[in-house]
Amino acid sequence: DLNALPADLPVVRMVEPGIVSGMVEYVTHAVLHLHRDMPQYRRQQQRAEWQPRQAKLAADRRVGVLGLGSLGQAVLAQMKAMGFDCAGWSRSQHHIDGVQCHAGSEGLADFLAGTEILICLLPLTEATRGFLNKKLFEQLPKGAGLVHVGRGPQLVDVDLLAALDTGQIGDAILDVTDPEPLTPEHPFWSHAHIALTPHIASMTHPLSAARVVLDNLRRFDRNEPMVGLVDRLRGY
Template structure:
């Protein structure tokens, strides 16, 4: 680090227990950086780097010398991009633990659906014994909405089980061994050939409410949903109607809107919904801190930042 970096403060504003682990990593690997955990900000004029889940209000006025803003999670939809200084790069978390955790959760969910585990669980509850014909993985069509780093990693692992894999993104992508679709024109064809739909979309104005009645109706009758994007992607009223009508057979939901759901919400007790509390993937604090340190070195050396957000696209 140069003299300018030695005078800089790195401020962490998220879970304080994770912040304690970040502080240990910084102390060991970059002791020249003044690492602080919110609300101990020190001199705000020295804050050059901020890692936050939700940034403070008036960030430009509060930290006039901010150089880089890091999200402590893979998503950045919790940031109001219009309120952030235009000249300050926004960087999302690209820590390996996020990818590994997401792969585990999605593979578990797809395999459970493929082998009819929700149905067997309902049978057990009423002491009913009835085998269901096993299908081959090759006959099960799994489609992933969103082909960023998470979507591509999930598809790579699902292919190993022999599933017929497809993916959709806003712009064209090419992935070996995966049928890919893009844009509005490609969405209908993608949905029509999907038995298990996995949502890994970023949350943008265009994708908000995308999991709705029109989309569900475009899927084959009885298709299943694995939703690990953001709660605001889903119109829960439409999902409940599709479940009750049999258009959607099962739903695994790791995200909702709001979180947690209010008491008595229909999703809590619906027999065809598996609900988990936004735990599909979590950053591992040690490796997350090291990923950020690597980006600090890249910033110092004028190299491209990993996970740099394109504000025009919103992700």
């Protein structure tokens, strides 16, 4: 709760190389997993079925990222390097070479309509709570994949389950949930079209994080701009 802190106290996010590289690695793995139909092959293996599927070229697959902060842009740079058709959406307009950028509520529908693999990297605010819901899923192409690495409360669980049951969402890879961990009886644990990881996509690395903290303390002492400064009005 930022209101519980003195108004003149700067608050910063932890922005360190290990967090960025870890997120890029995780999302790359997840996107390739969905792109190459690995969830379907896993289900076929469990049924002892040998059934090759026609692979799709990366250039013919649209990957869309919700959230164009430092993590979102790093992920998109990797997706571009791999040849994917890339798009991004954020609250405010961005311009990124090689990425079709959309912004605001007026740009969301067009962004979703062409996105075959959706990656959520949004910050958690009151505006993004419940953002991944029935209305959003219905605007994606049928069978789209979801990679959720934002925050658990952004996902409406029952809406995802319903979308998976109808095939509107083909498969989902979730690194964040609400609550964490899920209760033992939660249907996500055993769902054939959901892969779960325990919030490990991006971890803070102690040594590199310590260097970032020391650098920000020095910047604070010298009245210099701090890295990762939080905008209190936006909440991130």
